[in-house]
Amino acid sequence: MADETSSQCETVTSSNSSSRDPSNSDINVTNKFEGCCLHAPELYPSLKSTEVHDENRKLSDIYKEGLNLFDFIANSDAPTNSVETQAKVKKAMNLFEEATRLVSAAGIFSRNESVEEIATNNVKYLLLPAFLGTLILKLCVDERMEVVRTAEVYFRDFLQRCKDYGISEFEMPEPDDTSEDQPDPFEQPHRPCSFDLASMARERSMKIQRFKELKELESKLKDLKALMALPDVPEEVERKYYLTTINMYINQSFDELACLKVEKPLLAHMAKVKKDPPFGKQERRERRDKVRRYEKKPLMPIIITRDEVQKKVYGAGYPSIPTMTVAEFYDKKVKDGEFPDPTKPSNRNALQDRAPQGTLGELTDPSEEERADKERKEEVDDPENLERAREWDDWKDDHRRGWGNRMNRS
Incomplete structure (x- = not known):
């Protein structure tokens, strides 16, 4: 039955999937692999320029082209934010999304099956959400929070499906309930940290175990990849290659989810800082202005x-x-x-008293004139002088005295 499903899948074209109702669960944005977590196109309008328009291509051809682009991006030394790399990332995402739609339309996967019941040619399609999650994190867009949330959905969907099919035994990571309504953790009062040594040791042990497994899987995958390049590849080798790749991405998905969990509160805090005045600078500036500005009466x-x-x-x-x-x-x-x-009584420092002492010449000191001119500008709130004073105060706030002193070291 799995072989029949595979043959049906190869003949499903893009036109069949595009004619489906957009509200259908097969292509829903947040559903599971019956429409694997497609990100909303309106969030990334630039992706529309690289849509796959060939209506006569097979699922395997679309997947292969997307995989070639994925490998090229992973092994490229070009900057991720370069125009060429971003174009390749968007094209690969569109290819994998189109492949996901075709997989959903053909009904290749079912929740009441095990991995042994999946045809060898179809096992590789389980990697689609992992590939999409990896690619979307490489997107350089303004809405980074949307990227993080979408990638989290992709990785969790991939892990849940692998767990349902019994590919690997693991505990699903707890969902991150971070939302905009929650208080900013950076503004909470500092409390003494209570360390759970048992959980920390357990987490450290799991990380070490995953790292060792990842190195072992990478070594196996290297050997299997060499066998996959041969002309006639046995089905057992092909199946083992796909399952090894899936297990490797299971380990990587755990690491990615841990990083995203740390990044989300940082992004939420940055978004709040952009909306609010700079961190304390506005208050300091207002306080300095009050000190400089004496109480003025209306000019009459x-x-x-x-x-x-x-x-x-x-x-x-x-x-x-x-x-x-x-x-x-x-x-x-x-x-x-x-x-x-x-x-x-007259002041002892009057001009008449200072003249005989020879101190009258001090009044003509250039520094006194500069100080008087500075005070005059401060009294009239000279815009140029006020702006210069503000910039100097901001610079001193950001550059404490002694910072950058290398103690005569070169």
Whole structure:
């Protein structure tokens, strides 16, 4: 029966799958291998440019082309974010997605079967979600969180199907319930860490065991790959090659899920930081501005008059312009501390006292003039000076004194 299913699968074309109802579970975004976890195209509109349009290609040909691209990307030294690599990643994803649709349309897999009941030619299609999960992590897009969540669905789907078919015995990793509604772990108060030594030792032992198994599987896979290159490959060798590859990707899927579990809260925190003001800089800037900016009154023109009569004349003619006499103006300056109070003893540092001592020349010091000019700019809130001060304060906040000191080491 499995051989009949395989022959049916080879004759299913893209036109058959594309004519299916989009709401059908075979091509649902989040369902299992009856439509293996296809990512939503609207999240990645750039993928539409590399869609597979050949309606007469067989499933095996589409899978083979996608696998060749997958191997090329894995062994390439080109940067992942290069235009060429991204184009190949998107094309390989579309090929594997098309293969997934055809597998779903042909009904190759069933949950009430074991791996022994699957035809040898069809065992390789169990790797489709693992390939898609690996490829989608190589996408360079702005919505990294969507990439991480979709890859997590792919890897969990792959592991669950391998467990259902009895390919390997393992415990499914617990689902990560991280959501946007949960509090940011980076903003939680620091608490003493309680170490569960037993669980840590158990986890370490499992990692070591998986690492040894992975090295052993890679060695076996290298030998089997050489046999697969021969003209007439026995069915037993081909089946063993596919099952060994599946077991290798089972180990890799556990590692990928562990990395994604760590990355998700980091991405959530970064998204929150982008929405909020910079981390503490806004508060520090506002506090510094308050220190620099003295309490100002609204700017109002003041006409200095000589006496009360002139004040009344100008006041009657210009009621909207406040006026004051010279005496009132002087009293106001004395009150503000800008002019000396004549009722108090004169300051010892007055000009008359400093002239005989030869210290009058200090007033012409260029540094005093620069300081006075700086104070004047601060008082009038000179935009250029204010921006320069803000940039300098930000730089000092980000570069603490002594950082970068290599202690005379080259």
